[in-house]
Amino acid sequence: MARRSLLLVLCAIAPLTACATPAPALVAEAVPAPTLDALPAPETPAEAQIFLSAAVAALRAGDNEHAALFLDAILGSDHLTDRGRANLYWLLVDAHRGRLAARRATQIDAALVDALGGFLVAADVIEPDPDLAARQVEARAILTATRLRVDPVLGQSPEAPIIVEDSRDPAGLIAELRCGPRAERYHERAVSSVGGLESRELVCAGDGTLRTLWFDLSFAR
Numbered sequence: 001m002a003r004r005s006l007l008l009v010l011c012a013i014a015p016l017t018a019c020a021t022p023a024p025a026l027v028a029e030a031v032p033a034p035t036l037d038a039l040p041a042p043e044t045p046a047e048a049q050i051f052l053s054a055a056v057a058a059l060r061a062g063d064n065e066h067a068a069l070f071l072d073a074i075l076g077s078d079h080l081t082d083r084g085r086a087n088l089y090w091l092l093v094d095a096h097r098g099r100l101a102a103r104r105a106t107q108i109d110a111a112l113v114d115a116l117g118g119f120l121v122a123a124d125v126i127e128p129d130p131d132l133a134a135r136q137v138e139a140r141a142i143l144t145a146t147r148l149r150v151d152p153v154l155g156q157s158p159e160a161p162i163i164v165e166d167s168r169d170p171a172g173l174i175a176e177l178r179c180g181p182r183a184e185r186y187h188e189r190a191v192s193s194v195g196g197l198e199s200r201e202l203v204c205a206g207d208g209t210l211r212t213l214w215f216d217l218s219f220a221r
Contacts, residue, residue: 010072012160019105038069038072038073039051039069039070039072039073040073041073041074041076041077041210042073042074042077042079043077044079045079048077048079048080049075051070051073051074052070052074052088054066054070055067055070055071055074055091055095056091057093058070058095059094059095059098062098062102064095064096064098064099064102065093065095065099066085066172067091067095067098068092068095068096068099068111071088071091071092071095072087072092073117075088075089075092082122082125082126085122086122086123086126086132089115089118089119089122089123090119090135092115092118092119093112093115093116093119093139096109096111097112097114100112106183108142108146112142113143113146115151116139116142116143116220117143119135119136119139120136120139120140120143123135123136124204133166136165136166137168137169137172138172139207140165140166140169140172140173141172141173141175141176144162144176145173145176145177146171148177155214155215156212156213156214157211157214158194158197158214160198160214161214161215161216162214162215162216163215163216163219164198164212164215164216164217164219164220165219165220165221166218166220167217167221168221169215169220170200170213170215173213174186174188174200174202174213177202179204179205179206179207179209179211180204180206180207181206181207182206182207183206184204184205184206185201185205186202186204186205186211187202187203187205188200188201188202188203189201189202189203189210193217196216196217196218197214197215197216197217198214198215198217199212199213199214199215200212200213200215
């Protein structure tokens with residue numbers, strides 16, 4: 001009864017056309033996400049539409065945790081097109097980023113990692129438009145930046161380069177990286193290419209430390 005009441009209240013306060021405002025990117029080690037009781041998947045397309053309305057209303061109200069519950073439930077159903085699934089995963093990304101921003105978190109958590117991965121898998125089977133392609137670049141950048149925090153080898157040499165799928169990936173990744181005691185951005189100092197590899201020399205805006213990342217552009221589009 002409590003779940004149904006919440007659903008009806010949320011559906012009453014907003015239409016089905018909202019988009020969440022992305023929260024600041026988070027690029028730290030994964031930590032466990034808080035857990036709430038999962039909702040059952042909607043049984044009919046009409047119920048899925050109600051759940052989606054509830055998710056959008058929750059996002060508009062800043063209730064990101066409940067928005068994520070409704071979105072997870074819809075994603076567990078069979079009532080989505082391929083493009084609809086990709087779009088819902090991106091709403092879920094926004095919900096988790098909003099949740100972390102509200103907590104002033106400086107670490108990305110497993111729920112956001114899963115949402116980003118789900119989005120990339122879903123987006124890979126549909127024809128991308130400019131907006132979808134930009135979101136793919138952003139998703140890969142966040143996930144790769146997270147990997148760089150815990151993988152001491154990735155990108156550090158020509159023998160272990162970061163695989164580039166889109167020519168915008170290196171710039172997107174560098175925009176997600178943070179450095180120094182105040183988590184500031186890097187600036188590019190030099191770019192050089194050798195065969196299908198590219199190296200980018202970075203300078204930390206905060207403390208001036210240098211870092212070089214290697215990228216494999218062989219598969220870039």
